[in-house]
Each structure stands twice: as structure tokens, then as C-alpha cells.
Amino acid sequence: MTLLKKLLTPMRINDLELRNRVVMTAMHLNLTPEGKVNDRILAFYEERARGGTGLIIVGGCIVDDLAGAHWMLDLRDDSCIEGHARLAQAIKRHGAAAGCQLYHAGRYAHSASMGGRQSIAPSPVPSRFTGEEPREMTPEEIELTVRSYAEAAARAKRAGYDLVEVLAGTGYLISQFFSPVTNLRTDQYGGSPENRMRFGLEVAEAVREAVGPGFPVCFRIAGNDFMEGGNTNREWAEFAVELERRGVDLISVTGGWHETRVPQLPMSVPRGGLAYLAARIKERLRVPVIASNRINDVFVADEILRMEMADLVAMARALIADPYLVQKASEERYDEITHCIGCNQGCFDRIFYLQPVTCMLNPRAGRELEYRPERAAEPKRVAVIGGGPAGMKAALTAAERGHQVTLFEKREVLGGQLNLAAVPPGREEFWTAVEDLEAQLDHAGVEVCLETEVTPETILEGGFDAVVVATGARQAVPPIPGMELPQVAMAWDILEGKRDPQGKYVVVIGGGAVGSETAMYIASIGTISGDALLYLFTNRGEDVETLRELCSRGIKRVTVVEMLDKACRDVGLSTRWTILQDMRNLGIEIRTGAVARRIEEGRVVVEVDGREESIPADTVIIAVGSCSENSLYEQLKDSGLEVHLVGDAREPRKALEAIQEGYEAGLRV
Ligand SMILES: Cc1cc2nc3c(=O)[nH]c(=O)nc-3n(C[C@H](O)[C@H](O)[C@H](O)COP(=O)(O)O)c2cc1C
Numbered sequence: 001m002t003l004l005k006k007l008l009t010p011m012r013i014n015d016l017e018l019r020n021r022v023v024m025t026a027m028h029l030n031l032t033p034e035g036k037v038n039d040r041i042l043a044f045y046e047e048r049a050r051g052g053t054g055l056i057i058v059g060g061c062i063v064d065d066l067a068g069a070h071w072m073l074d075l076r077d078d079s080c081i082e083g084h085a086r087l088a089q090a091i092k093r094h095g096a097a098a099g100c101q102l103y104h105a106g107r108y109a110h111s112a113s114m115g116g117r118q119s120i121a122p123s124p125v126p127s128r129f130t131g132e133e134p135r136e137m138t139p140e141e142i143e144l145t146v147r148s149y150a151e152a153a154a155r156a157k158r159a160g161y162d163l164v165e166v167l168a169g170t171g172y173l174i175s176q177f178f179s180p181v182t183n184l185r186t187d188q189y190g191g192s193p194e195n196r197m198r199f200g201l202e203v204a205e206a207v208r209e210a211v212g213p214g215f216p217v218c219f220r221i222a223g224n225d226f227m228e229g230g231n232t233n234r235e236w237a238e239f240a241v242e243l244e245r246r247g248v249d250l251i252s253v254t255g256g257w258h259e260t261r262v263p264q265l266p267m268s269v270p271r272g273g274l275a276y277l278a279a280r281i282k283e284r285l286r287v288p289v290i291a292s293n294r295i296n297d298v299f300v301a302d303e304i305l306r307m308e309m310a311d312l313v314a315m316a317r318a319l320i321a322d323p324y325l326v327q328k329a330s331e332e333r334y335d336e337i338t339h340c341i342g343c344n345q346g347c348f349d350r351i352f353y354l355q356p357v358t359c360m361l362n363p364r365a366g367r368e369l370e371y372r373p374e375r376a377a378e379p380k381r382v383a384v385i386g387g388g389p390a391g392m393k394a395a396l397t398a399a400e401r402g403h404q405v406t407l408f409e410k411r412e413v414l415g416g417q418l419n420l421a422a423v424p425p426g427r428e429e430f431w432t433a434v435e436d437l438e439a440q441l442d443h444a445g446v447e448v449c450l451e452t453e454v455t456p457e458t459i460l461e462g463g464f465d466a467v468v469v470a471t472g473a474r475q476a477v478p479p480i481p482g483m484e485l486p487q488v489a490m491a492w493d494i495l496e497g498k499r500d501p502q503g504k505y506v507v508v509i510g511g512g513a514v515g516s517e518t519a520m521y522i523a524s525i526g527t528i529s530g531d532a533l534l535y536l537f538t539n540r541g542e543d544v545e546t547l548r549e550l551c552s553r554g555i556k557r558v559t560v561v562e563m564l565d566k567a568c569r570d571v572g573l574s575t576r577w578t579i580l581q582d583m584r585n586l587g588i589e590i591r592t593g594a595v596a597r598r599i600e601e602g603r604v605v606v607e608v609d610g611r612e613e614s615i616p617a618d619t620v621i622i623a624v625g626s627c628s629e630n631s632l633y634e635q636l637k638d639s640g641l642e643v644h645l646v647g648d649a650r651e652p653r654k655a656l657e658a659i660q661e662g663y664e665a666g667l668r669v
Pocket of ligand 1 (some may be wrong): 026027028255265293294295315318351429
């Protein structure tokens with residue numbers, strides 16, 4: 001009997017039968033440079049359908065010229081229907097249901113992405129998301145836009161989709177009408193909640209009319225805008241009740257707006273941590289509800305359903321990371337699942353820079369046509385040196401192709417720098433990545449030799465045909481006078497627990513990802529845990545302000561010294577602001593444009609704008625980057641063996657690149 005009680009059970013939505021409760025919610029993937037369905041996006045979705053997903057919703061699809069970027073999936077006119085028909089068919093061929101999301105960004109649309117045209121919105125309230133001011137919609141434009149949604153819905157139905165979804169949350173057009181923050185109108189579309197709902201409800205009615213009574217219509221709403229003065233869960237529940245009255249069959253509840261300061265996507269969001277938003281809305285409805293955000297694990301998903309917090313679960317990035325997640329779960333191959341860890345390196349961070357989607361843990365995502373793993377014609381004996389992310393992925397990929405693989409790691413554990421990245425608060429999911437890879441290596445039959453220092457002779461005399469060198473990097477040691485003093489420690493040694501920060505005042509030299517995360521780790525020492533917070537809060541042990549302080553003020557005073565004008569430059573856009581916000585919350589002082597000149601007893605002397613300043617320091621931590629560790633490669637490259645150099649050993653970069661290179665080496669051997 002399966003351990004999952006509810007996740008894999010079928011359900012009905014209006015005329016549609018779903019094979020299970022897993023919904024891949026809409027994601028703009030940037031795989032369609034012209035906005036037209038192409039083979040690349042077909043292959044991406046077909047794989048997720050083949051992998052057992054219940055309902056796949058594609059999009060967002062722009063409904064008219066001012067709806068959003070013209071390279072998003074296009075549903076603006078009938079010429080788009082043929083491409084969408086191919087996409088719907090590709091999904092349905094494998095037993096998944098296909099949905100199509102209708103998208104209008106309103107003031108979240110950037111003029112540069114719409115041929116220079118100014119965006120439209122209920123009122124001309126500038127958008128922090130785009131840095132632009134929209135134009136107020138005229139009553140005629142409101143009517144036309146309602147019609148655009150309806151016409152796009154009809155096209156989606158003609159294309160063969162099983163369901164249409166209207167995106168009404170996340171700060172997009174319908175939520176802009178609903179919010180008193182962005183709707184300052186004085187006509188029948190502004191003012192009272194009823195008036196602010198009017199536009200969204202007109203869209204619901206028009207879409208229903210366009211698709212007819214049996215066809216499933218979903219609305220994707222915010223569970224809470226998480227915006228000062230915006231709609232909370234209570235108002236959105238009212239809106240959902242009205243949508244249900246207008247014949248909407250399904251409500252998908254996501255988090256807040258793009259402009260909110262409450263993070264909803266990075267790994268610091270607890271797994272299933274926003275499901276309560278869906279649960280509170282479900283209480284008010286008869287139609288089914290989808291819970292969303294950071295549901296990356298089938299057991300978390302199943303529990304949400306079993307506890308009746310929702311009827312379906314959204315697993316968006318989880319299915320980028322592992323298209324076969326549902327199939328593996330249904331075959332009880334739980335330890336073979338690759339969990340999305342919410343790093344956003346391959347998805348959000350690339351989409352922001354208009355690059356196609358991929359995944360740090362699944363380099364094949366978005367490149368299904370490019371990477372086609374095949375069984376090796378002749379199995380080889382492959383040595384992989386280095387058990388960090390690049391080495392683990394290389395070993396796994398080679399073994400899955402039928403090679404006999406030995407993975408050598410000089411430390412006592414696998415995972416390399418992922419283990420360090422996991423130490424700061426809210427970054428623990430990096431350990432999930434290590435655990436998944438370990439389980440998969442085991443399953444693929446890779447021989448893992450820990451605490452094994454490899455020499456060229458080990459390889460040359462070991463009878464290997466090919467070697468992948470993934471020896472990683474070592475920390476850079478800057479030429480700062482005073483580096484030899486006993487209070488100086490390297491960041492990795494602190495994160496690994498080899499050295500403890502001494503005294504109250506800690507200065508971290510280097511404000512990149514490693515320096516910032518080390519600073520967060522140290523600044524959180526002495527703060528209370530989530531459990532302690534709950535205990536103190538529910539028992540009214542401390543007042544709310546004291547609790548906030550206990551969560552965010554530890555016992556160390558931490559300063560980060562960064563010579564560039566910004567900290568965390570090497571962190572992706574989607575996560576950078578959350579780390580900077582966490583650092584501020586933890587009281588970490590960030591000194592940018594500051595060059596460390598020397599370290600002395602009890603202080604670091606920095607130069608800022610040509611003047612020297614002294615920062616108190618009982619411990620000084622060095623985090624100024626790393627250099628490739630590739631001496632073994634140099635010794636092996638002319639040995640006559642097939643040798644591949646991957647990851648930081650080639651050039652220090654992010655895990656995204658390291659894992660991709662490991663994967664490619666695993667495909668090449
Ligand atoms: C690259 C990317 C693009 C997205 N684009 C959309 C979109 O167009 N419409 C939408 O409703 N949600 C969009 N989302 C949000 C997802 O549907 C989902 O709500 C979010 O990723 C949180 O769920 P998860 O933790 O399961 O990934 C996008 C997410 C990603 C990663």
C-alpha cells in the first residue's frame with residue numbers, strides 16, 4: 001500500500017477528470033523567443049506529462065497587446081491556435097490534463113517588452129516592479145480588455161485545452177483593480193470592495209460565457225497581497241466566494257504580489273508554509289482549491305491534502321527539477337526524487353535576465369531536445385575525483401548510462417560546498433540536494449570512496465578508461481597585513497565548524513555570497529528557534545516586539561566589509577534582496593566601498609573614500625572568493641586517459657554551472 005493517501009487519487013472538476021492531485025502551475029519559461037509554441041516548449045511539457053503530472057497549466061499567455069511581454073506565450077489572435085493545439089495535444093497524449101493560463105500584467109508589464117508602449121492599469125500608480133508609471137484605463141479599454149480575456153479563453157478551448165485559468169493574483173491586472181493601493185478610481189470600478197471586484201468578476205462572467213457551462217474555469221488569486229494597505233486573506237476569500245457564484249470551478253491560491261517584501265519563493269520559505277492561505281479560503285467555498293508555493297515534497301503535499309487544507313497541490317518548480325516526480329512517487333521510488341530546493345538559480349534568476357529556464361539540479365530542464373542521455377555503447381571504468389556537486393552529477397550521469405563508476409572524495413562526506421551553503425539560517429535545503437544526490441548515486445550503483453586522497457598513480461594504476469576531475473576550489477587568501485594573527489579565520493572553516501567565532505565583535509572581509517551567508521550564520525547565534533518562538537508566543541511569554549528582537553538579534557555584532565559598491569553581487573536577483581533583507585533584520589552592518597587595509601589586535605582597519613577607519617573585531621573572517629584546485633588535472637591531462645575537467649576546478653562559479661558541467665561530462669564519457 002502506498003504511503004501517499006490522497007495525492008495520487010483522481011478527482012473531477014466540472015467535466016474534467018484528473019488522474020491525480022498534482023498541478024504544475026503556469027510558469028513563463030522563456031523558451032519561446034517569438035511567443036509561438038515551438039518544439040522546445042513542447043518537449044519540456046511533454047516530459048512532465050509523461051512523468052505522471054495530473055494537470056499542467058501552460059502560460060501565462062498574453063491576451064492582448066498590452067497584456068505583457070511579447071515573447072510570452074501568445075494567445076492574442078486566432079493564428080496562435082494551431083501552435084497551442086500542438087501543445088495541448090502533447091500534454092494530453094500522456095494522460096495529463098492541459099490547462100492554459102490567461103495573463104494580463106497591467107502595471108507589471110514593462111514598456112520595453114511591448115514595443116515601447118506604456119502599460120495600462122486601473123490608476124496611474126507607479127510600479128516598483130518595473131520602475132514605470134502606467135496609464136489609467138478608460139471605460140472603453142476596460143470593456144475591451146474583458147473581451148480580450150473572453151476571446152483568449154475561447155481560443156484556448158478551440159486549441160483543445162481542458163481548462164482555462166485566469167491569473168488574478170500576484171499583483172497582476174485583476175488584483176490591481178481589486179486593491180485599494182493601486183485602484184484610485186472614482187467610477188464604478190473603484191472605491192468600495194464591490195466596485196474593485198467588478199473588473200475581475202466581469203472577466204469571470206465573460207470567460208464562462210465564452211467557454212460554455214461544462215468547461216472548467218480556474219482563477220488564480222493571491223492568498224494575501226502581503227502589501228501594506230492591500231488585500232489580505234479575508235478580502236481574497238470574499239472575492240473567491242463571488243467568483244464561485246459566477247461559475248468558477250476551481251480556485252488556485254498563491255502568495256502575494258511581486259512588490260511585497262515577504263519572500264515567497266526562496267528556500268527560506270518553509271515547505272508548504274503558505275498552504276494556510278488556501279486552507280482559509282477553502283473554508284468559505286464549495287469548489288476545490290489548489291494550495292501553492294514551496295510544496296516540493298510528495299509527503300508534504302499529501303499531508304496538505306489529507307488534512308483537508310486544499311484539494312490539489314501546485315508543484316511548479318518541483319516539476320522543473322524532477323519531471324518524473326509523480327511517476328516515481330506512484331512506484332514508491334521516493335528516494336529517486338530530485339527535490340526542488342528553491343535556489344532559483346536555473347529558473348527565476350535566468351528568467352529575470354530573459355534567458356531560457358533550466359534547473360540547477362536538473363540541467364536537462366528546458367534542454368530536453370539538446371540533452372538526450374543514451375546508454376553507453378561500451379561500458380567504461382570511470383573515475384570521478386571530487387564529491388562536490390559537479391563530481392556527484394558527473395558520476396551519477398555516467399553510471400545511469402551504464403558505465404562502472406568510482407567516485408573519490410577526500411573528505412568524510414559528499415556534497416562539497418553545498419554543505420557550507422546549507423549552514424546559514426534558511427539555507428538548509430542545500431542539504432536536501434546533497435541527500436538526493438547521495439541516494440541517487442547509491443541507486444545507480446556508483447562506488448563511493450570517502451576519505452580517499454587520490455594521486456595520479458591511483459588513477460593510472462586503477463585500470464580506469466576515463467577520469468572526471470572535479471576537485472573544486474580552495475579559498476583565496478588575500479595579501480592583507482595581519483592575516484597571520486590568531487583571530488583570523490577562513491569562512492569555510494567557520495561554516496564547517498572547524499573554527500568558532502570568538503568574542504562579541506566579528507568582521508567578515510568579503511561581502512559576496514559566502515561572506516554574507518557566513519555573516520548571517522554568526523549574527524543568528526543566540527537568536528531563538530522557530531519552536532521557541534511558537535512556545536513563547538502562544539503562551540504569551542514575551543511581548544511581540546521582544547519576540548521580534550529575540551528572532552533577529554543574536555549575541556554577536558557583525559560587520560561585513562565589501563570593497564565593491566554592493567554586497568551579494570554574486571547572488572541571483574530573486575534571492576539577493578531576501579538575503580540583504582535578512583542581513584538587515586539580523587542587524588548586520590554592511591560597509592560597501594570599504595577596502596580592508598590591515599588586521600590588528602582587536603580591529604580591522606579599512607579605507608573608505610580615501611580615509612582610514614577602524615572597526616572593532618575579536619574575530620576576523622576571510623571570504624574573498626576562491627581559486628580552482630586543479631593540480632590533479634595538470635598531472636593527468638597528458639596521461640593518455642580520457643580526462644574531463646569540470647566545476648570549480650575549471651573555474652569557480654555557482655552550483656548551476658558546476659552541475660551542468662558535471663552532467664555534460666557524464667554524457668560525454
Ligand atoms: C520561472 C517561473 C515563471 C513563473 N511564471 C508564472 C506565470 O506566468 N504565472 C503564474 O501564475 N505563476 C508563475 N510562476 C509561479 C509558479 O506558478 C508558482 O506559483 C511558484 O513557482 C511557486 O510554486 P513552487 O514553489 O511550486 O514553484 C512562475 C514561476 C517560475 C519559477
